[in-house]
Amino acid sequence: MSAARFPRLLAAELRLILRERLTWAILVALVASLCFAAWTGADRVAAARTALAAAVADSERAVRDAKAAHLRYGRPAAIKVNYWQDPTDAFGYRTYFMAAYAVKPPTPLAILAAGQSDVQPAVTKVDFGFSTVFDDTATEIGSAAALRLGPFDLAFVLIVLVPLAIIALAGTRLSSEHDSGILRMIAAQPTGPRRVAGAKFAAAALVAVTATLGGTSLALVLSGGLGDFAGWSWTAALLAAALAAYVVFWVAACALAASLWRGAVGALAGLVLAWACLTVALPTALGLAVDVLSPIPSRIAAIDASRQAQARFYAGDEARRVTAAWLSTKLPEDVRRPELADVPELKRLARDAHYDQALADHHRAARAQALAASAWSRRLALISPATALTLALETASGTDAGRHAVFLTEAVAYRRSLRAFFEPRILAQAVTPAPVCAGCPARLDFDAYDAVPAFAPADARAAADRQAFLTLACLGAAALLLTALAARRLKQWPA
Amino acid sequence: MKRIGAELALFLHDVRLRWIGAVLVLLLAVAGLGAWRDAVRYGAEVDAVTAAERARWLGQDAKNPHSADHFGIWVFKPSSPLAVLDPGSEPYTGRMVRVEAHVFNDAVYRAVQDAGPLARAGLGSVADIVGLVVPLAAILLGFSAFAADRERGTLRLALGNGIAPGRLFADRFAALTAALVLVIGLPLLGIGTLVALGRDAAGWQDTAGWQAWPRLLAWIAAQLAYAALFLLVAMLVSLRARTARHALAAALAIWVGLCIVAPRLATAAVETLVPAVSYREVRARIDAEMRPHRTAEANDDRSREILARYGVSQPQELPIDLRGLMMVENDDHHFALYDREFGAFFDGIAGRERVFAWAGLLSPRIALQALSQTLAGTDFAEHAHFVWTAEAYRRSISERMNTEIRDRPQHGGTTLVAGPELWGEIPPFAHTPLPLTRALADAAVPALVLALWLAGLVGLCVPLVRRLKP
Numbered sequence: 012m013s014a015a016r017f018p019r020l021l022a023a024e025l026r027l028i029l030r031e032r033l034t035w036a037i038l039v040a041l042v043a044s045l046c047f048a049a050w051t052g053a054d055r056v057a058a059a060r061t062a063l064a065a066a067v068a069d070s071e072r073a074v075r076d077a078k079a080a081h082l083r084y085g086r087p088a089a090i091k092v093n094y095w096q097d098p099t100d101a102f103g104y105r106t107y108f109m110a111a112y113a114v115k116p117p118t119p120l121a122i123l124a125a126g127q128s129d130v131q132p133a134v135t136k137v138d139f140g141f142s143t144v145f146d147d148t149a150t151e152i153g154s155a156a157a158l159r160l161g162p163f164d165l166a167f168v169l170i171v172l173v174p175l176a177i178i179a180l181a182g183t184r185l186s187s188e189h190d191s192g193i194l195r196m197i198a199a200q201p202t203g204p205r206r207v208a209g210a211k212f213a214a215a216a217l218v219a220v221t222a223t224l225g226g227t228s229l230a231l232v233l234s235g236g237l238g239d240f241a242g243w244s245w246t247a248a249l250l251a252a253a254l255a256a257y258v259v260f261w262v263a264a265c266a267l268a269a270s271l272w273r274g275a276v277g278a279l280a281g282l283v284l285a286w287a288c289l290t291v292a293l294p295t296a297l298g299l300a301v302d303v304l305s306p307i308p309s310r311i312a313a314i315d316a317s318r319q320a321q322a323r324f325y326a327g328d329e330a331r332r333v334t335a336a337w338l339s340t341k342l343p344e345d346v347r348r349p350e351l352a353d354v355p356e357l358k359r360l361a362r363d364a365h366y367d368q369a370l371a372d373h374h375r376a377a378r379a380q381a382l383a384a385s386a387w388s389r390r391l392a393l394i395s396p397a398t399a400l401t402l403a404l405e406t407a408s409g410t411d412a413g414r415h416a417v418f419l420t421e422a423v424a425y426r427r428s429l430r431a432f433f434e435p436r437i438l439a440q441a442v443t444p445a446p447v448c449a450g451c452p453a454r455l456d457f458d459a460y461d462a463v464p465a466f467a468p469a470d471a472r473a474a475a476d477r478q479a480f481l482t483l484a485c486l487g488a489a490a491l492l493l494t495a496l497a498a499r500r501l502k503q504w505p506a
Numbered sequence: 507m508k509r510i511g512a513e514l515a516l517f518l519h520d521v522r523l524r525w526i527g528a529v530l531v532l533l534l535a536v537a538g539l540g541a542w543r544d545a546v547r548y549g550a551e552v553d554a555v556t557a558a559e560r561a562r563w564l565g566q567d568a569k570n571p572h573s574a575d576h577f578g579i580w581v582f583k584p585s586s587p588l589a590v591l592d593p594g595s596e597p598y599t600g601r602m603v604r605v606e607a608h609v610f611n612d613a614v615y616r617a618v619q620d621a622g623p624l625a626r627a628g629l630g631s632v633a634d635i636v637g638l639v640v641p642l643a644a645i646l647l648g649f650s651a652f653a654a655d656r657e658r659g660t661l662r663l664a665l666g667n668g669i670a671p672g673r674l675f676a677d678r679f680a681a682l683t684a685a686l687v688l689v690i691g692l693p694l695l696g697i698g699t700l701v702a703l704g705r706d707a708a709g710w711q712d713t714a715g716w717q718a719w720p721r722l723l724a725w726i727a728a729q730l731a732y733a734a735l736f737l738l739v740a741m742l743v744s745l746r747a748r749t750a751r752h753a754l755a756a757a758l759a760i761w762v763g764l765c766i767v768a769p770r771l772a773t774a775a776v777e778t779l780v781p782a783v784s785y786r787e788v789r790a791r792i793d794a795e796m797r798p799h800r801t802a803e804a805n806d807d808r809s810r811e812i813l814a815r816y817g818v819s820q821p822q823e824l825p826i827d828l829r830g831l832m833m834v835e836n837d838d839h840h841f842a843l844y845d846r847e848f849g850a851f852f853d854g855i856a857g858r859e860r861v862f863a864w865a866g867l868l869s870p871r872i873a874l875q876a877l878s879q880t881l882a883g884t885d886f887a888e889h890a891h892f893v894w895t896a897e898a899y900r901r902s903i904s905e906r907m908n909t910e911i912r913d914r915p916q917h918g919g920t921t922l923v924a925g926p927e928l929w930g931e932i933p934p935f936a937h938t939p940l941p942l943t944r945a946l947a948d949a950a951v952p953a954l955v956l957a958l959w960l961a962g963l964v965g966l967c968v969p970l971v972r973r974l975k976p
Contacts, residue, residue, distance in 0.1 A: 044767075051774045062786055069790065076797075092802040130598065130618045134786070148614045152785045154855055155595030155886050156862040157777060158618070159875060161626070163770040175762055183751070190751065275751040280646070283758050291629055291638065298624035299540075305622070310615045311551040314580055314602065315558060322562045325569070325577065384622045391624070398624060405623070412623035452802065 017206060024214035034180060038222045041168075041176045045230040048165045052122035053236025055164070059117045059133055066112040066134045073110035074460045081458055087450030094356065100454035101436040102356040111137045111429060113422035113466045118409035118475065119238030120247065122231065124166035124401070126410025129158055133418075137426050137466075139363065144317045144370065145310070145377060146426070147419050165227065166404045169254060170397050171290055173223055177261040178282045181215035185269035186278040189505065198504040208266055208501045216262040220255050227254070242472060246407055249479035256486035257400050263493035270500035290397040297391045297398060305383035313373035320369030324362055337361035341434070346442050354441050360434060378420055385413035389478065393485045403482035407475040414471055425466045432464055509673075513681035517647070526643045527689035533639060534690075537632045538697035541590040542704065552582040560934050568925040571907035572833065578606030581899065581935040583613065583892045586883030587718040588725060590701045591694070592633035594884025597621070603893070605900035605935075607907075608837070610844045613893055632697065633878050636729045637871050640690055641736035641765050645757040647685065648740030651678050652974070653753035662976035671974040675967065679741060686733045691726060698722040716883060717942045724946075725881040731956060732874045736761070738963040745970045768869035772862070780861050788851045795843055799836075808832060822917055830912030837904050844897070852890045859886045866955035873959065877952035880945050887948055891940050899935050906931060 028034050077098035084092060084099055097103035115133040135149035161167065185208055188194045197207055231237050240247070264285060268278040324330055335352040337360070342351075351357055367374075392398040405411035436457060445456040517523050563579050583601040600613030618626070629635055652675075655661035664674060702718040740757045747753035798804060812831060813819060821828040859876070866873025879885040906928075916922050 047771075047774070051777075058784070062784075065786070065790065090802050090806040093805075096800060096802040096805065127623060130616065132786075145615075147619060148612065150600065150612050150614065150616070150785065152599070152612075152851075152855065154776070154782070154858045154862065155598040155889070156859050156872075156875065157773045158598045159595075160769040160773045160872065163774040167770055171766060175766075179755075179759070183755075187751070276749075276754050279751065279755055279758065283642075287639075287642065294624050295629040298622050298626075298630070301622035301624055307620045309551060310602070310620070311548075311555050311582075315555050318559065318562055318580065321577065322565075325573075326567055388623045402623070 017210065020202070020206060020210040021213055024210045025217065028180075028214050028218055034218065037176050037179050038218070038226075041172065041222055042226040042229065044168045044172055045165065045226040046233055048163055048168045049122060049227075049230035049234035049236060051162065052125070052164050053234040055125055055128070055162070056117050056121045056236050056238075059121065059128065062132075062134050063114050063116055066110075066114055066136075069110040070112060073108055077104055077108055077460050078458075080453070081455065084451060084453030085448065085455060087448065088452045090452050092452045092454075094454075097453045099457060101433050101440060101457040102359070103454070104457055104460070105429070105433040105437070106139050106359070109429075109463065111425075111463065111466070113137055113418070113425050114468060115409065115414065115418045116468055117238065118407065118471050119240050119243045120250070120407040120475070121238065121409055122165065122234065122236040123250075124404040124408040124410055125162040125164045126166070126405035126408055127412050127415055128408075128410040129153065129162065131412070131415045135422055137422065137429060139426075139430075144313050145374070146423055147377075165230070166401055166408075169223070169227065169257075169404070170400050173219075173258065174261045174286050174290065174397075175283075176222075177215070177219050177258060178265065178279070178286060180219060181212060181262055181265040182268065182279050182282045183275040184211045184215060184265065186273070187275040189269075189272060190275050194504070204501045204504050205498055208269065208497070212262050212266040212269075212497075215265070216259050219258045219262060223254060223258050224251055243407075243475075246472060246475045246479055249476065249483055250403060250407055253400060253403055253479055253483040253486055256483060256490050257396055260396050260486055260490040260493060263490050263497055266497035267493050267500070270497045272505040289395050293395040294398045294401075297388075297394060300391055301384055301387045304387045305380050307384075308373065308376040308380055313370060313377070316373055317366060317370055320366050324365055330358055330362065333365050334358045334361035337364055341438060342442065348442075351441055356437055357441050360437060363430075374423075378416070378423075381412075381416035381419065385411070385416045389413060393481060396486055396489055399482045399485050403475075403479045406471070406478040409471045409475075411474075411478075413474065417469060421466075421469060425464070428464050432462075509677045510680045510684070513677050514684050517681055517685050522646060523685055523689070526646055530635075530639065530643055530689050531693050533629070533635050534632055534693045534697065537629065537635055538590060538693075538701075541593065541631060542697070542701055545585055545590050545701075546704070548585065552584070555580070556582060556935075563932065564926060564929050566926075566929055568923050570921050571910045571924045571928060572607065574924070574929065575607035575904050575907040578604055578900075579903075579935070580604050581896050581937075583889075584937055584939075586721075586888070586939065587701055587716050588698070588721055588882035589884045590632070591698060591722075591725065592878045592882040592884055593617075593631050594633075594879030594882055595886045595889055596884050597630075599886070599889040601892075603896040605896055605903065607904055608840065610840075610848065610897055610900070613889070613896070632694070633875070633882075636690070636694075636732065636878075637874055638765055640686075640729070640733045641739075641761050641871075643689070644682075644686060644733050644736035645740040645754075645761055647682055648737045649744055649753045649757045650750045651682070651741045652744040653747040654744075654750040656747075656976060657749050659976075665974070665976050671971045675741070675745070675971045675974075679737065682737050682741075683730075683734050686737060687730060690733055691730050694726050694729060695722075698726065715938045715941075720942060721881055721883060721945070724949075725878060728874065728877050728881060728953070728956070731960060732870060735870055735956070735960055735963060738960070738967065739764075742963065742966055742970060745967075745974060764869045765871045769871050769875075772865040772868050772872050775868075776858060776861050776865055780858050782854045782858055783851060785851065788847050792843060792847050796840070799839060805832075808835070824915065826912050827915040827922070830908055830910075830915075833908045834905070834912055837901070837908060841901060852893070855886060856890065860951065863951040863955065866952055867958070870956060870959045873952045873955040877949050877956060880949040880952065883939055883945060885945075885948065887944075888940055892937055895937050896935070903932055 080098045084097070094100060094103050095107050098108040113135050117133070132149045132151045135146070185194070188197065198204070265278075265282060268282050271277070271281070273281070324333060331352045334357055335349075338347060338351055338357065389402060392402040402411060406413065440454070440456045445454070447453070447455050559579050563577075566574055566577060581603050585596065585601075589596055597617040600616050602615050603613045604611050629638065652661060655664065665671065702722060739760055740753075743756045743760065744753045747756060809821070809828060809832060812828060813821070813824070816824055818824055862872060863876040866876060876885075880887070910924055910928060911922055914922055
């Protein structure tokens with residue numbers, strides 16, 4: 012058979028595959044699933060944007076309220092304003108009124124994967140209380156049943172259902188012909204097994220790639236959930252290529268299963284088991300490996316350490332001593348006065364610093380573990396095509412654990428920047444109290460509400476590009492490897 | 507019985523059963539023992555820190571009771587013994603709460619937050635394995651029950667020998683069920699026994715109230731019923747399929763539909779049909795309602811109202827401490843607000859969980875999940891019970907501290923100072939799980955749904971077996 016006849020063979024196989032009712036049933040079900048998944052994704056992204064908008068509105072409301080209070084308390088009045096009721100005081104505003112948020116905005120491709128977004132909220136209020144020990148306590152309590160079962164998102168359809176659709180489409184090609192005896196007739200023709208198999212599986216690959224990429228694009232357009240694409244087209248192109256490689260990988264797996272000549276039952280059972288291993292069992296094993304490689308530090312030990320620090324601080328005269336020591340690092344000697352150690356606001360600042368110091372090791376360990384777990388996950392995910400693509404989609408969506416670990420670190424830095432903004436003002440007020448109008452009930456020492464630093468989220472695009480490229484390389488290599496293995500085995504017709 | 511024994515002997519010689527059994531036992535053992543190790547570690551840590559917290563509470567210096575209230579205490583959720591088999595909602599809900607003055611704190615540190623991103627792949631627990639892999643095992647065991655014989659022509663021989671199709675079906679089903687009990691029931695019973703006995707022996711957490719043994723037996727029965735259900739699916743398909751290939755393909759398609767696709771579709775459907783208010787919105791609403799209550803003006807109004815209530819003009823003339831009474835009334839306001847908002851929120855989630863139990867009509871995996879976690883004592887109802895128990899404990903501390911301040915008015919600018927006697931009046935935190943009767947009542951719907959699935963499949967068997975063709 013000359014090379015020129017291969018396109019004709021391919022065209023014939025394409026016609027055959029497209030004439031099968033099963034093909035159309037599979038394709039319709041796949042596209043419907045993609046559209047439904049995109050719709051749920053658009054809903055999720057809209058909810059995330061609503062949460063972000065609510066955070067912004069709350070921050071603005073806090074500033075508005077504080078400014079109104081400044082005006083109200085700037086006039087003589089016969090009421091008593093305690094420090095926890097006074098937004099005109101730097102300490103009062105920072106601790107009880109300010110609504111500062113660290114946020115993780117959805118990326119333009121956020122519709123693709125829910126990722127960890129259902130357990131790691133994208134909005135966290137930065138406060139200066141001490142009810143919690145760590146910074147990752149923001150929580151969005153929801154139905155545990157839904158969380159256990161998982162969302163019906165595009166990542167689920169692309170990673171879990173697309174391979175099943177491919178197995179249904181191409182899993183018994185050649186092997187069913189082997190079972191029914193038609194293969195002997197094909198073998199009697201002047202064509203080698205590689206060309207026949209090549210045409211059959213290339214046709215299946217063409218149909219599957221077109222349906223998957225086309226269906227995904229259609230679903231994304233119909234859902235209207237894509238954000239502003241500016242600067243993200245390269246990421247989208249890499250993801251599309253990775254997705255195509257994933258589809259080809261599964262078609263090649265079908266070819267390899269057929270090349271074992273174990274019959275349709277064997278091919279089908281083998282493929283489904285391979286699918287179960289690659290999409291369920293191997294990711295679970297990799298998850299266990301990540302747990303071993305980056306052991307989780309004990310939360311309870313951190314709680315215990317925080318309580319020990321708290322108990323120490325309140326024992327005897329320790330609070331005064333700690334506050335005096337803290338003041339000695341913050342104020343020049345000539346302005347230090349012994350009574351400053353008894354000022355409640357300064358005691359509170361010193362206490363927070365004391366707690367931070369007591370928990371520093373635990374915080375460091377927790378952050379290091381989160382970063383190490385995400386780094387190991389990124390590396391190990393490449394072992395399984397399913398986890399590799401999952402991570403690429405999640406990273407592009409900005410819903411991956413790695414971005415969240417970075418986000419938490421940024422939130423901590425933001426908290427520090429807020430502390431650096433307020434501390435000098437609180438100290439200055441304690442050392443040299445601002446004069447207050449006669450009869451005014453509040454302290455009126457702070458009105459720089461608009462100058463409070465805002466959180467600047469980091470760009471997630473570089474990480475998304477890197478992960479998509481790595482995934483494309485790995486999936487491309489895996490697809491080529493399986494194709495080569497299948498081609499090697501298909502050198503001869505079965506006996 | 508003789509024929510069942512013969513069928514079972516045939517299956518026991520089948521290499522498929524050995525492989526499937528080995529894989530299942532390995533998976534269940536790894537997941538079960540890993541969870542047991544984590545549970546032992548968590549229990550030991552909780553016991554140690556609970557004792558330390560109690561000592562810290564009792565060992566506080568003399569101070570104003572309100573300061574002690576702010577010092578607070580951490581309380582921890584005791585894990586159900588069967589959480590090793592089915593952690594249910596536990597990884598998705600916090601297990602540690604700091605109880606302190608004024609604030610209804612969240613239960614924090616959800617295990618799922620700490621778990622790596624790959625940990626949610628689907629086989630994290632024994633219950634996950636039963637939910638996903640056991641149906642596959644049942645299908646792989648049952649798909650060839652009739653189709654392979656039909657393909658080989660031996661079904662014609664068997665029926666020709668005068669065996670009634672119904673009897674043949676029942677014998678094979680009984681033999682395969684016995685095989686499933688062997689490879690699923692026994693490992694589950696082994697792990698469950700280890701957990702129940704191990705916990706009793708180690709005594710690292712109070713197991714009283716959990717009624718682990720009846721829960722364990724009911725739980726295993728539910729898992730076996732689920733496995734038998736998929737065995738029936740495979741055998742029904744096998745009854746109709748022309749070839750073993752067709753039977754396998756159809757049974758696998760059903761497995762994908764019921765165990766992979768339907769549960770996620772149900773998630774989307776329930777979230778669409780039963781919209782729930784987000785927790786963030788509830789918190790925002792509570793904050794918004796508290797804000798005007800906390801202002802200096804509102805505070806001033808309330809203190810004037812109290813003075814008027816007692817017919818005095820100065821706080822010193824009151825028979826009680828003004829600040830203490832205001833704290834009592836302030837907390838009452840907060841409690842009512844928390845009860846209303848969080849009560850409605852938790853009721854909403856509980857309602858969603860109930861809808862999920864009915865969503866089991868779409869897939870037996872959903873019904874099993876709801877049934878399994880309820881029997882294991884790891885469902886959302888148990889979590890909500892813990893949250894409200896912790897809140898009740900918090901309120902009892904606040905109320906005792908506030909009344910101490912209220913009833914001992916101080917004059918001349920002095921501050922009330924209390925000591926160990928008062929701290930000792932606060933009992934240790936004690937959490938009793940929901941009674942088994944409540945769990946059984948909650949399990950009624952998912953159990954009914956699972957029973958409906960079984961009944962439906964048995965109902966399908968009758969005409970198909972009657973029309974069995976060789």
